Amino acid sequence: MQKTEVQHFNQRLIDFLAASPTAFHATQNIARRLSEAGFIALKENDSWSLQKGQGYFVTRNDSSIIAFKYGESPLEQSGIRMFGAHTDSPCLKLKPNAYSVNAGYSQLAVETYGGVLLNTWFDRDLSIAGRVTYKGDSALPASCLVNFDRPIACLPSIAIHLDREANRNKTVNPQKEMLPILMLAEKKPKSWHELLTSQINQQYPALKVESILDFELSLYDTQAPAVVGFKEEFIASARLDNLLSCYVGLEALLQSDSSESCLLVCTDHEEVGSASACGAKGPMLEHFLQRVIPDTELRLRTLDISLMLSADNAHGLHPNYQDKHDSGHGPLLNAGPVIKVNANQRYSTTSETAALFKLLCKQVDVPVQSFVSRSDMECGSTIGPITSAEVGVKTLDIGVPTFAMHSIRELAGAEDAYALSQVATLYFKQVAAPGKLD
Incomplete structure (x- = not known):
């Protein structure tokens, strides 16, 4: 693994994180990158x-996207x-009469x-x-994204x-x-709506805002993302x-490349159960696939040999809380992506989907780890x-190990995101149907 490649990747990741304080901004930034790469926006x-x-x-809802x-x-x-x-990420959201x-x-x-980890x-x-x-x-009504962008x-x-x-x-x-x-x-206090109107006028001088009708606003930490650690690990x-x-x-x-069909879906509301029109429990992905493949039989045949990599962070083995992990399944930071397994289907991994992912990791020389929760702890x-x-669709749950999940400031290994991207890149380029098993 070339260090300069990892550093360049991490700088782009840091820029994306800094520019995406909410799910709305993350979706907007993903859409912008796709447009710049020649993807066509659909309505x-x-x-x-x-x-x-x-x-x-x-x-959909400005907060979920399918590419x-x-x-x-x-x-x-x-x-x-x-x-x-x-x-989406855990946070503090303003109430209507805030x-x-x-x-x-x-x-x-x-x-x-x-x-939310409130103390943080x-x-x-x-x-x-x-x-x-x-x-x-x-x-x-019209909508716009706002960001005060200062403490x-x-x-x-x-x-x-x-x-x-x-x-104590x-x-x-x-x-x-x-x-x-x-x-x-x-x-002589100004109303919150007046303060919001002033911010919109600063960000969008050409907009004519007669009155604020409603908002979905979150607080966020202004400390910039950073590569940290004595050796920048x-x-x-x-x-x-x-x-x-x-x-x-x-x-x-x-x-x-253009040979195989690839799909990226990033949905909102996972942190609260995904039960919304733009969440994973909603019909957004199903509707999209129905429109791409209107014929039911053809769509079902396609789904049978398709595969979904569900990527979400895993709990890294914390040196101060080792007893919170199963002793044989505590993933380490900078030791490769994690396959997440749960016998009660809290994760979707099967032996077959895990095997496919392990083969992909081997082809790009990326180590792979496993995470299973303690049997006496809820997953x-x-x-x-x-x-x-x-x-x-056949599905596999993966992720990179992290500390302080749901804190206002989380910690991941500096090599792991790049390693996972190498595996995902190969996955999108492979010739064999990803879900077609012998």
């Missing part, structure tokens, strides 16, 4: 006429090489999204980003002198203690779960079992 309410050798993409490179080989002979990930004044400070009421949000420099829907010069809020911890049990028995009440401070209260960033996997899939798709899940059940 779901248009009629489609797809041509072989061409790349296409479609978004498809239509290969020259007949679909019923080659199948479709699918790669899935999710665009703005309030308490004890002389302007604060924001927030709701936890997903399994204190004492960070926070900003706000997301989607705003407004009344403009049209009869219908504008904070969530200070209470001093140890006022909570002597903080280091600390719990966090998300309703009472997770209200970020925005600023000192003004004598790690990547530290927010939203590694699961924008790292989105980026790996995107890079692999862009490097694929998380991914879009893998959902996609497999909804679409009926």
Whole structure:
């Protein structure tokens, strides 16, 4: 593995992470990269006429995206090489009536999204980003993405002198203690909608915003992603779960050729169960495949020899908490991608799909690890079992090992994302149908 190649890959990954504070921004950035590479944007309410050798993409809710490179080989002979990930990450989202004044400070009421590791949000420099829907010069509402892109809020911890049990028995009440401070209260305070309108005017001077109708806004940490460690062995960033996997899939798709059909799907709402129109439990992927292959029999024949790599981060073996892992299945950072296995189908891996992935890793000289949760601990899940059940495609759950999953700042190995991208690139380029087993 050439170090300069890894470094260049990681810098591009870091740029993507920094530019994607929300699922909306991640989807926009993926779509931009696809457009620059010659992919054609589709609209779901248009009629489609797809041509072989061409790349296409479609978004839903501005937060989920499917990209498809239509290969020259007949679909019923080659199948479709699918790669899935999710665009959302645990965070704090603003409530509709978020703005309030308490004890002389302007604060924001927030709701936890997903399994947030709450303690990590204190004492960070926070900003706000997301989607705003407004009344403009049209009869219908319009939307735009906003990003304050600077530290504008904070969530200070209470001093140890006022909570002597903080280091021994600390719990966090998300309703009472997770209200970020925005600023000192003004004598003639502006409304939150006025502040949002001012931000939109700065970002989009040509837009005419008559009034703010609604918003979907999240707080995020402004500390930039970085390569860290004494020997620069790690990547530290927010939203590694699961924008790292989105980026790996995107890079692999862009490097694929025109012979085999390849698909990247990055959906929203995985962290809260995927049950939405744009989530993996919704019909977005199924609808897309129905339009690409309208004939039911041909579509089912194609799906039978297709494969989905469901990529989501795995729990790395933490040296301070080794007893939280099964002793034989604790993956190490920078020791290669992980195959995730669960007997109760919390992961979709089978012996056959795992074997295919191991063969791909061997061909590009990438080591591979296995993760299984302790038998006495509840296991998380991914879009893998959902996609497999909804679409009926053979699926495998994989990922790179990370520390501090669902923290405001997670940690991954500096070599692992690149290693996974090498495997994914080969997967998209391989000639044999990925799901056709002897």
